[in-house]
Amino acid sequence: MGLFQKFANFLGVRKREVNVLVVGLNNSGKTTVVNRFKSEEERVTDIVPTVGFSVEKFQNKNLSFTAFDMSGHGRYRDLWEHYYKDCHGIVFVIDSSDRLRLVVVKEELDLLLQHPDVCNRKLPILFFANKMDSKEALSSVKIAAGLGLDKIIDKPWHISSSNALTGEGLQEGVEWLTQQIRDMILSKT
Amino acid sequence: MSSFKRDKKEEEDGVGNIFQNIEKTTVLQEARVFNETSVNPRKCTLILTKLLYLLNQGEALNVKEATDVFFAMTKLFQSKDVVLRRMVYLGIKELSSTADDVIIVTSSLTKDMTGKEDIYRAAAIRALCSITDATMLQAIERYMKQAIVDRNSAVSSAALVSSLHMTKMAPEVVKRWVNEAQEAINSDNVMVQYHALGLLYHIRKSDRLAVTKLIAKLTRTTLKSPYAVCMLIRIIAKLLEEEDSGNDFPYFDFIESCLRHKSEMVVYEAAHAIVNLKRTTSKELAPAVSVLQLFCGSPKATLRFAAVRTLNQVAISHPAAVTACNLDLENLITDSNRSIATLAITTLLKTGAESSVDRLMKQIASFVSEISDEFKVVVVQAIRALALKFPRKHNTLMNFLSAMLRDEGGLEYKASIADTIITIIEDNPEAKESGLAHLCEFIEDCEHVSLAVRILHLLGREGPKTKQPSRYIRFIYNRVILECPSIRAAAVSAMAQFGASCPDLLENIQVLLARCQMDSDDEVRDRATYYSSILSKNDKNLYNNFILDTLQVSIPGLERSLKEYTQNSTNQPFDIKSVPLQVGPSPDEREKKHKSEGMLTSQGPLRPPPVSREENFAEKLSAIPGIQQLGPIFKSSDVVELTESETEYFVRCIKHCFAHHVVLQFDCLNTLPDQLLEDVRVELEPSEGFELLSVIPCKQLHYNETNHTYAILKFPDDDLPSCVGTFGAVLKFIVKDCDPTTGIPDSEEGYNDEYILEDLEITLGDQIQRVSKVNWGAAWETAAESSVEKEDTYSLSSMNTLDEAVKNIVQFLGLQPAERTDKVPEGKSTHTLLLSGVFRGGIDILVRAKLALADGVTMQLTVRSPDDSIAELITSSVG
Ligand SMILES: Nc1nc2c(ncn2[C@@H]2O[C@H](COP(=O)(O)OP(=O)(O)O)[C@@H](O)[C@H]2O)c(=O)[nH]1
C-alpha cells in the first residue's frame, strides 16, 4: 500500500472497502439480514430464495462493505469455499427456531472452520441467532453451547440474537464486526 | 494458408494484433486479480478480453481451469462498471459449457435482468439461459415469461431468442410460454415480432394443424415487420412442399401477393419461394421471374447478387423461365462485382445453346484471373455440366480447362479441374486422347503431389486402352527422373499397368523398371522389383490379380485388422479375407455429388478420407457382447423403416451382415412424453433355417430419445436358397407412465405392452457388397476358367426403357457397375451391363446382363462365380 493511501486511510478520506461472506442454512434469513443493512431507498420489499449468490453493498462507519450473500441450499453449500479466500469477515446466520437442523448447522460450521482458507486466519466471525421473535426460538447462549462456539479460540467471534424483519439486534452485531475488521486492517498496515 | 495471408497483411499495415502473443497460462494467472477486494475495472476488462480472445481462437480450458476462472469472474459482480459487467456476461456464456456449478450466478443474473439498469437486462437474459439446465428452468420461468412481454424491445427479443434455444433442452416447459409469445407477436418492434413468430412456429412446428391455424391468423393481419413476413413465407413454402396439396391450398396466394410488398426483402423472399417450389406452374412462375429480372437491373449489388444466384439455382429446373432473363444476365457479365458476373455467365452456360458456348467461354477467360478460387470452382463445374450436355464441344472446353490448369490456383481449384477433365474423358471416348494429353502436359509442371499421383494412376488405367499407348510412357518415365519419391512410386505403378496390358511394350517397360530398381527410395525400389518379377512370369492370371486388379480391401480396415492380428498371439496365418472390402460408391452418393454442382456451396476444409459405413458401425457394435466373435461386418444395409414415421413408436432397422451371421439393429424412438419405456426389444419370427442366437434389449427409452436394441441371428448352414426370407416382427416393452414435464415415472410399477411392426426382409442385396473391378474384361476372362457359369433369360415386362431396367437390376443385386455401363447411351435399343461384387464370405461374383428393348425388356443374365450355389442363387432370385 502506497504512502498516500495509508495517509488517506488514516484521515478517513476514502472509505475502505472490505468483503464479508454471509453464510448459513437456507431459510435462516441471510438475505433478509443483508437487506436490512442497506440504506432505506435501496432495500427490496420482496425477498425470494437465493440461487447461487448475490452481491450487495452497504456502509457502516467508515467501512464500505461488499457482502456475498450465499445460497444455503444443500446443492450450493459446497460452493461457499470459492469465496473464503479473499474475505475479511464471515457473517453466519442461524435460524434459532429450527432446532431440528441445529446439528446440520454445526456440521457446516465445523467444515468451514477446518477449511484451509479459513483455519489459519484470524478471521472475525459474527453469528446471528436470527428469528428471535419466534416462539420456539432458542436463546443465543443455548445456540452458542449447541454449536460449541467456546472451542473457537484462534478467531474473534461474537453472537447476537436478532430479528431481521424488524432489524433488532443487527446493529450491535455489525458494529462489532466493523470494529474487528478495522483493528485487523490497522494491525496489518 | 489463410493465416499466413493475414500475417502478411498486418505486416504491411504496420499494426500488429495486440493479442497475438498471449498465452493461456499467463492469462489464467492474470485472472487471479479478479479475486482482489477492490476491483479495477479497466484491468479486469482487459484480462477478460484476452480470455475471450483465446477461447474464440479455439483454445480449450480443462474443467478445473474453467471452473477456477469462472468463480474468480463471479466476484466481478461487485463492480458497477457497465463495460466490465457486460464482459462478465460474455465470459459466463463462453464458459458455461465447460465450468462446473455455473448455476452459482443465477440470482445475480436474475437480479440484473429484472433491475433498473436497461443496458444489463438483455445480455443478462442471454447469459442466464446459457447457464440454466432443465432442472433449474422452473426457478427462472416466472422471469422469462415477464421478460418476453417486456416493454423494452431488446429485453423481449433476448428472452424470445433464448427461449428458442432452450426448447432443445426443455421443450415442455417452453411450450407453456406460448401466451406470452402470442402477445409479443403484436409488438410494434420489427425484431420482437420476428423473434416471437420464430418461437411460436418452433413450438408448434410438429403439429400440422396448429401451424395451419397460425398461418391462417397471420395472413389475415398485417405484420409490420418485414423479417416476420419473410419468415411467414418460408413457413408457408415449407408446408406447401410437404402438403402435396395441389392448388386448393389457399396460402400460395399470400406468397404471390408478397411480390407486391413494399419491402424489397419480402419481394425477394416471395420470388425465391415461388421459383423453388416444386408445384409451381409456369403461369405462376412468370411474375416471380419478372421480379428477379427487375432485381438484375437494380443499383444495389446485394439485390443483383440475390437475383442471379436464385436464377442460377433454378436454371436446370426451369430453363425456359431463366432464358427469358437472358438479356439481363448478359448485361451482368460485365458487372464490376465479379461474383455476380460469374453467376451470370454460369447461368447462361447452363441454359444456353451450343452455339453460344464459344462466345461465353471467351467472356469468362477475360476475367477468370480476377475472381477468387471459390468462384473459379463454380465456373469449372458449369463447364463440366456443359461438356456432358454438348459432347461435341469437348475441344473448346478442354482447351479452356487446360489453360486454367496452367494458371495460378490452390489445390482445391486444380483438383476440380482435373476431376472435370477425368469426368469428360470417362463420359466421352472421343475426348479421351486430348484429355489425357492435357493431363500429361499438366504433370510436367504440377506443384501438388497428391494431384500428380492421381493423374499418374489415371494414365496407368486409361493409357493402355488408347490407340497408341507408347506415347504416354515418356511422360510417365520423366516423373521417375524428376520428382519426389511418392510421385516416382506412382509412376512405377503406372508403367507396370502398361507392361501388363500391352505385350509389345513389355520389353521396354522391363528395361525402365530395371532402372527404377536402382532408385534411392525404398518404396520406389520395392515396387519396381515387385512389378518386374511378376511381369517376368508371363502369366495373365498373375497380371490380373496382382497388377491390374489389386487388393480390394479397405485400407483403414486393413490397418485395423493387422493391428488386431499382431496383438493376438496366434499361429494362424493372417487371413486377408477377414478384412472388410473397399466398397464402390452407391448410386445415391454419386447422385448427390452431381446435384450440388454449379451451386455456390462451400465444401469446407479438406476432410480425411471417408470411413465406410461398415467401419463406422463396427466401432459401435464392437461394444455389444457376442458381436466381436462374428468377425468383421461384411455389409450394413440401408435403413429400413418398420413403422410409419408419425406413430407412437418409430422403429427403423439396419441389417448388418457378417460372414455367417446377421445382426439386426433396431433404432427405436419414443414419441410419447408421458411414457418411459423399459426393456425394449423386438421379437422376431425368423423364416426357416435362421437361428436366433440372442437379443440385446434396450434398458430404457425416454421420451424423444432414440436408442438401440439388437438381435443376432445365424444364417442357415449349407442352404443358400433359404438365406433370403421374410421375418415377422413385434416391438415388446414395459411401459411406465410418467409426468410429461419431468419425465419421472409416476410409480415403479410398469405394465407390458407391444406394438406390431412391418415385416422385415433379408434380401440378396444385403449379403452382397459392391466392389469395383478396374479391368472387368480381364477378370471376366480369367473367371471363364476358374469359375462356374450360370445363364438364364428373362423377360422384364414391367420395364419400359433400358435405363429403368439397368437402375432396377443394379439396385436389386447390390452389385457395382463396371466401365460405366450403368449409363445407357441415348437412342440405343440394346445394352450390356457389367457388374461385379462379393458375396459374404468373400466369394467373387461377376454378372453380365445383355438387355434388349422389345415390348418390355428382355435380359440374358450370365453369372460367373467360384461358388456354384451362389451363381444359382442369383439367377434364381431374379426370376
Ligand atoms: N419470523 C422471522 N422471520 C424471518 C426472520 N428473518 C427472515 N425471516 C423469514 O425467513 C424466510 C427466509 O429468509 P431469507 O432471507 O430468504 O433466508 P436465506 O435463505 O437465509 O437467505 C423469509 O420468509 C423471511 O421473511 C426473522 O428474524 N424472523
Ligand SMILES: [Mg+2]
Ligand atoms: Mg438468501
